[in-house]
Amino acid sequence: MTKFQRNEIEELLQLYFIMGSTNCKKDPEYVLQQAIEGGITLFQFREKGPGALEGREKARLAQKLFRVCKDAGIPFIVNDDVGLAVELDADGIHVGQEDLAANFVRERAGDKILGVSAHTIEEANKAIRDGADYLGLGPIYPTISKDDARAVSGLAIIDNFRKNGITIPIVGIGGITAANARDVIQAGANGVSLISAIAAADDVKKASSELKRAVM
Template identity: 85%
Template sequence: MTTFQPHEIEELLQLYFIMGSTNCNTDPVYVLEQAIEGGITLFQYREKGAGSLEGLEKVRLAEKLYKVCKDAGIPFIVNDDVDLAVELDADGVHVGQEDAGANFVREKTGNKILGVSTHTIEEAEKAIEDGADYLGLGPIYPTISKDDARAVSGLTIIENFRKNGITIPIVGIGGITASNARDVIQAGANGVSLISAIAAAADVKKASEELKRAVL
């Protein structure tokens, strides 16, 4: 595991791919390999929702995906599961408001990358105080990838965070595609995070390439 500086985290957030077994139409390992070839800059293993893997199966897939990322030099983030992140020596953890507290995660994971999903300035300030390295904001557009998604927040949430002095790296999530990714960057985000736009694409590599061009 490498320690990343703030400017490096900004760059890593450019094209942030999030995926679990239920998001793919084919082998998740192959999907990740294709996404990396297409230019993703960061990967998050998010094994949640109906039909998702549990226990040893979840760990085994994590190990396979982690190896793909490690071989390609792509940092590997684990969604919510702090114990799994520690066990794998993953590069970081991402938590939502309903998951473990950011301060607890920081204590457990040391200097690993810590991302926190926030929806208000107050949540953002608390996350920063607790040691977050970046914030996830969304859903920016309507999404079907998360069954626990909140109401659509639009680009204004990013603009408002920046106007209110939130300078920490920000990644937008929710319904982002190659056609609207540039708008998310222009609103003040450092990058975009996606699930279905890559995982469910007919051509994962091509979809990733198009998204990469949109955010650069």
């Protein structure tokens, strides 16, 4: 398992920012710095979608953003790229159901934080058996940030997981804003994860601060 304690992970998930170059209106480094100043607690590098960087260009951007996080003491998670996570010595990796198997990732990633997206109780239990440290549930609300997003699950999925004995940390994702973030926490999640609500904001620092207040 990870070197992070469960209560540490619960706190880290509070305001979880996910971003790649395709999500930003401005320079990704600047956006990340502003988000950190606004109060994000965890960052995931997710370089996917039309126009996404690949190969060494992707790795170079990851290195830049990793340095920004390291300087600020914000843990850095890599989406679905174990090789890059190991190369950077990132703090963790997150995989979806269509990505690499969680047990393989745990084996490769050692004691890094392992997050797994889950949509059913069965997927959640398998992820836990495979060594997941937290689960990503969603999309809670309609979202435009992911072109591969599934049907909206609503807040009920969080409540359902908790009622079915899923006790590990949970973060909600999908269409979350400052106006509805508190509802996600009250449904049983430990935090909220966001892409466009921060990355596409005109004032990234202000947007992050408002979200932070909403989940406190």
